[in-house]
Structures are given as C-alpha cells and as structure tokens.
Amino acid sequence: MISKIVKSGLTRRTFLKSTAVTAMSAGLPGASLAAGNTIKIGFLAPLTGAVAAWGKPGLDGCQIWAARVNAAGGIKLGDGSYNVEFVSYDNEYDPAKARTGATKLIREDGVSFIMMLGGDTWPGVQPVAEKTGMLFSTLLPSDLSPDTNMLIAPAEVHPIYNVTGVEWLAETKPELKTAVMCAQDDALGLPSVATYLAAFEAAGIEMLDEPLLFDPATTDFAPVVTRLISKNPDIVCLDTCYSDYVHPIAEQLFQQGFKGQIISCTADFYDQMIAKTSEDFMEGFVFQFPDFDDPALNGDNINFTDPNGFYEEFNRRHPGQWGAVSWEYASIMDLWKAAAEKAGSASPDAVAAAMKEGKGKHAFGDADWWGTELFGIDNALVGDWPVVAIEKGKARIKDFRSIPAWYAKHGDLLVKHMKAYDQMWDQRS
Amino acid sequence: MLDLLAQTGLNAVYAASYISLVAVGLVLIFGVMGVINFAHGELFMAGAYAIVALYAGLNVPFFLAVAAGLLFVGCLGLLMERALFRPLKDNPLGGLVASIGFLMILQALAVMGFGVRMVHIPPVTQEVIAFSDKVRLPVARLYVIIAAIVLLSALWYFLKRTRFGWALRASAQDPEAAALQGISITQTARVAMFIGAGLAGIAGALTAPLVSVNPHMGHSVIVTAFIVIIVGGVGSLEGAIVASVAYALVHTFVTTFWDGVLADIVGLSLMLVVLIVKPTGLFGSADRA
Numbered sequence: 001m002i003s004k005i006v007k008s009g010l011t012r013r014t015f016l017k018s019t020a021v022t023a024m025s026a027g028l029p030g031a032s033l034a035a036g037n038t039i040k041i042g043f044l045a046p047l048t049g050a051v052a053a054w055g056k057p058g059l060d061g062c063q064i065w066a067a068r069v070n071a072a073g074g075i076k077l078g079d080g081s082y083n084v085e086f087v088s089y090d091n092e093y094d095p096a097k098a099r100t101g102a103t104k105l106i107r108e109d110g111v112s113f114i115m116m117l118g119g120d121t122w123p124g125v126q127p128v129a130e131k132t133g134m135l136f137s138t139l140l141p142s143d144l145s146p147d148t149n150m151l152i153a154p155a156e157v158h159p160i161y162n163v164t165g166v167e168w169l170a171e172t173k174p175e176l177k178t179a180v181m182c183a184q185d186d187a188l189g190l191p192s193v194a195t196y197l198a199a200f201e202a203a204g205i206e207m208l209d210e211p212l213l214f215d216p217a218t219t220d221f222a223p224v225v226t227r228l229i230s231k232n233p234d235i236v237c238l239d240t241c242y243s244d245y246v247h248p249i250a251e252q253l254f255q256q257g258f259k260g261q262i263i264s265c266t267a268d269f270y271d272q273m274i275a276k277t278s279e280d281f282m283e284g285f286v287f288q289f290p291d292f293d294d295p296a297l298n299g300d301n302i303n304f305t306d307p308n309g310f311y312e313e314f315n316r317r318h319p320g321q322w323g324a325v326s327w328e329y330a331s332i333m334d335l336w337k338a339a340a341e342k343a344g345s346a347s348p349d350a351v352a353a354a355m356k357e358g359k360g361k362h363a364f365g366d367a368d369w370w371g372t373e374l375f376g377i378d379n380a381l382v383g384d385w386p387v388v389a390i391e392k393g394k395a396r397i398k399d400f401r402s403i404p405a406w407y408a409k410h411g412d413l414l415v416k417h418m419k420a421y422d423q424m425w426d427q428r429s
Numbered sequence: 430m431l432d433l434l435a436q437t438g439l440n441a442v443y444a445a446s447y448i449s450l451v452a453v454g455l456v457l458i459f460g461v462m463g464v465i466n467f468a469h470g471e472l473f474m475a476g477a478y479a480i481v482a483l484y485a486g487l488n489v490p491f492f493l494a495v496a497a498g499l500l501f502v503g504c505l506g507l508l509m510e511r512a513l514f515r516p517l518k519d520n521p522l523g524g525l526v527a528s529i530g531f532l533m534i535l536q537a538l539a540v541m542g543f544g545v546r547m548v549h550i551p552p553v554t555q556e557v558i559a560f561s562d563k564v565r566l567p568v569a570r571l572y573v574i575i576a577a578i579v580l581l582s583a584l585w586y587f588l589k590r591t592r593f594g595w596a597l598r599a600s601a602q603d604p605e606a607a608a609l610q611g612i613s614i615t616q617t618a619r620v621a622m623f624i625g626a627g628l629a630g631i632a633g634a635l636t637a638p639l640v641s642v643n644p645h646m647g648h649s650v651i652v653t654a655f656i657v658i659i660v661g662g663v664g665s666l667e668g669a670i671v672a673s674v675a676y677a678l679v680h681t682f683v684t685t686f687w688d689g690v691l692a693d694i695v696g697l698s699l700m701l702v703v704l705i706v707k708p709t710g711l712f713g714s715a716d717r718a
Contacts, residue, residue, distance in 0.1 A: 048545040049645055056545060185690045214689030217649040219640050222440040222570075223684035223692075230433045230563075230685075244547050244641040251639075255557055255567040256436070272549040321546075 039075060039082045039346050041333070042105035042114035044098060044125070047090035050216065051188075053243045053268050054117050054139070055090075058329035060318050062086050062115075064310060065330035075337055078344030084333075087111055095124025102128040102136075112346040113336055115329050118143040119187040122151070135348035137332050139325065142191040144375035145425040150348060153371075153380040154335045154360060155328045157403060159192035159240055160374070160414070161385035162265055163199040164401035165286050168387040169235070169263060170203030172398075176234040176261055178206045182224055182249070183239035185213040192240035192265060194417035200237075201417075202410040208233050221245065225252035238264035243323070250285075251276045263287070267390070268323035274393055285390040289324040296386070296397035303361040304331055331363040335381075364400060373411065374418070376425035432563035433685070441674075441681035443570045446577035447632045449673035451650055452657040453581060454628035456669045458506075459658075460601040461621035464514050464524035468532035469654060470647025472626045476502045476633025477642045478539055478548075484637075485550045495634045502630025503623040505535075510622035515615070532647070539644040548642045573635045580628065581670060588666070597621060601664070656696055660703045662713025671711060675699070 043062060045055030066084050074081040087109045089101035098121035105111045106128070116125065118138030129136050129150050138144075141153035141160065169176065179200050183189035193211045200207055208231040214224055228236055236253060238246055246264055253262065254277035267273065267287040274282045290297065292311035297304070304310070304327065314326055339355035340346050359366045360381040367383025384400040407414065418424045455469045466472075479498030483489040489497070509531060517523030556568040588594035599607040600617040608614050633646075640646065657676050661668025676696055683692035703710060 048540065050643070052545045053547070210688075212688050214684070215693045217652070217693075218689055219646065219649050220440075220444055222443065223437065223681045224689060226433065226436045226440055227685040244643065247547065248639070248641055251552075255555075256565055257557075257559070257562060269547075269549070275549070276552050278555075 037080070037082055038085050039340075040085050040087050040109055040111045041336075042102075042109065042111035043086050043088040043329070044091055044101045044105060044114050044121075045088075045117040045329075046093040046121075047088065049092045050242055050244050051093040051117065053323050054325045055093075057318070057321055057323040058115075058117075058325040059086065059088050060321065061310075061314060061326045061328075061330040062333060064313050064317070065333050068305070069333075069337065075346075076341050077346060082346070084337075091116075091121050091124075093117070093119070093121060095121050097124075098122075099124035099128055102134075106132050106134055112340075113137070113348065113351065115332055117325075118153075126151075133348055135352050137336075139328060140188065140191075141371060141375055141380040142187070142423060144371060144377050144379050146376040148377060148379065150352060151379060152352070152355065154355070155331045155363060155381070156325075157380050157382050157385070158188075159195040159265065160380075160382070160403055160407070161288055162192060162195045162240075163202070163406045163410070163414075164385050164399075164403065165263055165288055165387050166196065166199035166203050166205070167401060167406060168399055169261065169286055170205060173261065176205065178208050178231075178233045179235035179237055180207070180209050180212070180228045180231065180233040181237040181239055182212040182214060182228055182241070184216045184218070184241060184245060186216055188240050188242075189213070190421050191418065191423040194421040194423050195414060196237050196239060197417040197420075198410060198413040199406075201413050202406070205235065211239070216242075218245070219248075221248045221252050222256075225249060225256050225258075229253070229256060229258050233260060235261045235263060238262065240265040243268040247273055247276065250282075254278070254281050261286070265289075266324040267388075267395070269320070270390060270395060271320070271393070274390075279393045282390050283392070287388050287395075288385065289395075290386050290388050290397045291322060291395045292327055294395070294397045296400075301365040301384070301400070302363065303365065304334065304363040327363065334363075335360060368404065370404065374415065374425070432561060435560065435564045437682055437685045439564065439566050439570075440685070441678045442574055444681055445674040445677035446574045447636050448653055448657060448677055449581060449670050450577050450628045450632035452654045452661070452669040452673050453584065453666055454625035454632075455654050456625075456658050456661070456664060456666055457584075457621050457628075458625035460664045460666070461597060462510070462514055462518070462524070462618050464528070466509070466625070467525060467528040467651070468509065468535060469528075469625075469629050470649075470651030471532040471535040472502050472505060472629040472647070473633035473650045474539060474642075474644065474647040475505060475535060476630030477637035477640075477646060478543060478633075479630070480634050480637040481543060481548050481550060481642055484553075485548070491553045491638075495631060498634035499627045499631040502633070503627035505630075506622040506626025507619060509626070510619055514622070515618070536644045536647075543644070545644060550638045550642060553638050567639075569639055573632075573639075576631060576635055580631065584624065584628075584666075593617075593620070653696075656700050658710075660700050660710055662710030664714070665710065665712035668710055668712030 047056045070083045074083045091098035091101050102125045115137045118140035122143040136151045139156040140158050183193050250273050263286040292307040297307040339351045343350035343354035362383050365384045367381045369378045370382040371380040386397045387399045389398050458466045476498045483494035513527040514524045554568045558566045596612045597617050657672045661672030680692045683695045
C-alpha cells in the first residue's frame, strides 16, 4: 500500500531496469538467427523487484527451451521451419510498465505470442490485448474473465491447485485440526487466501483466526508470526507469499519456537530456508512445486520433455536458482509450439484455436480447458497437480491430485470464499 | 495474553532499534546540511550488501564485516557530501534531486554486483533467549537492540559533551554564526554525513541476516524513516528516537492484534494527526519545519 503510493510518484527504477535487463541479456545465448526465419515470443514479467523470483527463472528456462527446439530444427509451420527467439521486457510487476511492455513487444519487436506472470499487471495489459488481438498467457487464471478471449492459462492454475496440498495433508495427517494463514494483500495473495480457506473447510480443518494480511512492503515479519502462532495452530499456511516473504516468515516461525506443520504454495530456494532454520524444522514442509529431477516426473503421464535433463541444464547454467516458475513458461511454449505446428501458422487466432481443440497436454498430464464457473471462460488448462513435501532436505513429489475431482466435490466452497474476497470474475474490476 | 504482549513488546523494541538508527542518521544529515537525503534507504541497503560480500561471500567474521560495512557506508556518505551536496548547497532542490539520482546508481550497482533477487546470508547465530515457551528473543535481534542503544548513547554523548559535538549543533542551528566563531562548516558537514550514513549502514549490516536482502530493500525503510522524522520533528534527534519508538510500538501492536495493512494506515494516520495538531512535529522547531 505505502510502497504503491510512493511508487506512483517516483518512477525511479527506469534506469535500474534498463541496467538489469542489459546485464541479463549479456548472459543469454547469442545464437545468430536469420532475420525472417525467426519467430519472436514476448516475455513480459517481473525481472527485477520483489516478484522477480516468478519471472527471471522462467526466462532462464525459456532460453533452455529455445536452445533445445532450435537445435532440433525449430518450429515447423506451413511455410517452413523457424527458429524461436525470446524478447523480454521487465514489467517490474507494475501495470503501467506492463502495458508499455506489451505495446513495445507487439509493435516494435513483432512477437507472435506474449507470456506473462499476470496478476496485478494484467489490468494494464488487457486494453492492449483487446486492441491488437495478440495471444497472451498468464500463470494466474484469476486474471481470466469472459472478456479475455485471447488470454490463456495453460500451465499453472494458481491458486486452485493449492487445494491439492491441503487435501493430501488432511488425508495423510488427520491429527492436524487447526490452521492459521497469512498473505500479502495483493492480486496474488487474495485469491489464494480464498482457495486455502475453501480447502481447509473442505478438509474439516478449523481456521483459528481470520487470514492475516500484510502490506507487500513488509520487511520485519516477527509481529506477523507472533500473531500467527499465538493461538497454537497445528498448521501455519503461508498462502502464495513471495519467496522474499516465505524465507523470513519461516525463519521467524523457527526462532519463535513453532513446531507444527507448514504449508505454502511455493518454497523457492528451500535449501536456503533449511540453512537458516534446520533440516528437522523443514521436514514435512508441504508445497506445490517439484524439483524436476524428481523420479515421479519420469512417468508416462508427464508431458514435459526430459524433465530431469532440463533441471540438470538449468542448474548448470544457473546454479541454485531453480524455482517455482523455472519450467512453467517453457511448458507453455511446448503447448504453443504444438498448437502452432498443428495450425501451420504462428498467428494468434490460429494458435489459440488449435490449442483449445480437445484435451490439452499439460505438463503434469492430459487436462481439460476449464473455468467458466470460476473465471467466466474456459481458458484454464486444468488437470492433475503434484503435492510436494521436503524430506531429509530434498523436495519430493508425494502424489498427483486431480483439481477437477476436488472441484466437483467442493466447488461451492471455493465459489463462496472467492465471493467473500471479491475474487470472482464478475467482482474484479 | 501476557506472553503475547511480551513477545509483541520485544518485536517492537527490535523494530524501534533499527528504525531509530536509520531515522537519526537521516535527521543528522538534514539538521547539519539542510538536505533531505533520499538515498538514505540505499545506504541501509549498501550496509546489508557489505555483509553479503564480506560475511557471506568472503567468510569475514560477522562483527568485523559489520564494522567494515559501517566504514564503507560512512565513506559513501563522505563521497555524497563532496560530490553531490557541497556543489549544490546553494540550490534548495539540488541536493534532493542529486540524492534521488544517487539512489538509482546504488540500486543499479547492487543489481550488477549481486543480481536482482534476494540474496541468501547464512545465519550469524541461531541462539534464542527463551523467557518462556512463547516469549523468545533471537540473539541476532538482540545485537540490533544493543547496537542501537550503544550507538545512539554514544552519539548523544558526542553531541552534548564534546567540543566537536557542540560545533556540529551550532552549525545546525545557525551556520553563519558558527562560521563566524571559526567553526568549519565543511568539516562539520563531513562528520555529519559520515555519522548519518554510517548509522544507516550499520543498521543495514546488522539486520541483513534477518531480512530479505535485495536491491530494493531500502525503499520501505526510507518511507518508514520519513514518517518517523516528520512525526518526531524534522531536525530533532530526540524527536526521531521518540517517534521511532512510538511508530514501532503502534505498527507492531496493530500488526499483531489486527493486521499489517491496517498497521500501515494507522502509522500514516498518526503522522497526519501529529502534523495537524503540531505542524512542526513532536520536537520540531518552526525554523526547521
């Protein structure tokens, strides 16, 4: 809140942005791509700032994806093969910058598709999407509405998949009866709060307190944690807190003596959390994003090419930087490539139509285009999602759970809580 | 309930400690030089990155790294005084604009040197003083509290009991009269800048293992510091300390008993109420308001 007030009056990061992006670009593969024989894909996400952990690793993953695809002959369309090149724009998780970035990527760079993190930045981009007819993707289906025909959520169904972690926890640890929750007060935090509330209610887990919302500018989490654990909950839920918050909150939970269960949407760089707390403290920490060296990702149900090799290459290029989104944008590109090759064209309309024919090849298994009831449009690809727990210092997939199956049983609870937090598509302005 | 109050009180003392270190430095610079240093939050950030480089990167012992961080950021302050504030001292807005430019440079250097993302710093100590099961003070936070008490006491002694401290206060009250008495205004400005920047630097260095170290971490710190110095009275060291304690108490208790978003609203409302009732702030004087 305060940060937004100040930010609106001080565009002080322009210089920083250009410096950072230049610095990053310097490290990208310098493959020489013949003009006219290249498809450009826009990457419009936060590469700097508090939300960068959900942008920059995704771009790094895309560069690996591009190297793989280009080495294998590129994207085969009706009129020949094309190499793929990513053009990035750092929106700093700011709607106005995202709008500028979208315009630049379309008009100046001539991209065929734009991938976004979404969230607070989508409202800035939506008018550009409507005007140009460009195909966009988001990691946050909560951006979807009946007006977003050209916006798809084909990889991540945030925050709906969070129900799988709670469902699994309730089944495997039935002794856990009570929970508390905290979240940053923004477009990522609030729909996730509603989702976790629905999941806890469906699982019969009692919320001891209203979710504790904090300003995204918060740096000292001791008061937040003191409040959270004051009622002796069995479970502390960290919602979809950014990694910059998850780490200090986990450390505070450790220092203030919490010994219960922690569940969180993400646990990026969990090895650092273990270093700041202990392996014992982090044992059993439940979240939703696997490391891609997980043996469970080598099953026939997985639609991601060589996940273990991808993880190995990512860590070779960016040691210690693997995070929740490292694979997601690359996974979206798998879907986009398949659709473009099926349509024989990279035009946004043709790709969108081809992509939505029949079942979609989601990274974690075949899935359906879904979402009318919740988002007003069937533009989210929803199927199974993994539940991950930390065991002896390493993230391990414990199970794959069906989101549609949970929704079929408890969808009314999700709608109820989404409405209570003004997060339904018809409530969001 | 008593445990909750006690733990919240400890949290507030920690918050007051690092906020007061930052705010007092900001006030000192303004008091002596008449400059609002917008880059003060980035000096806090620079102190934190000194720990990243020395303690986390080169395995320098933590307190040695903190001392080096203080010196490094103090020298950054000297650089700002010489390169930015002195040439622009006759331009009312010049120093402010230059400090905004400098904060961008510091942020960009942090990005180039350490990347855009949060940096991991190994814990200095995981020891916790447990007053009870529910009332615990991590020793790493105790370091910040002790540092604030020692440094602010030393600063008070320096300003009130030493000749150079008197000269510094005289320069702040009436630079022309001080100069006529043979006091070097340039010299006092240098010292004020070194101490003010150093206080921000040591606050950043000591809190680095406890917070998320990133190039933008100075942003929220400077916002809080501005609220505090406006409430305390711009130019008043006592006001900055009292307001830091008041703000930290209010913000921490409201966060714990209501929520963090409301705490921000209450903090800003506190500032507005003080400004309406006493436009110069709690301890401010009309000529500095």
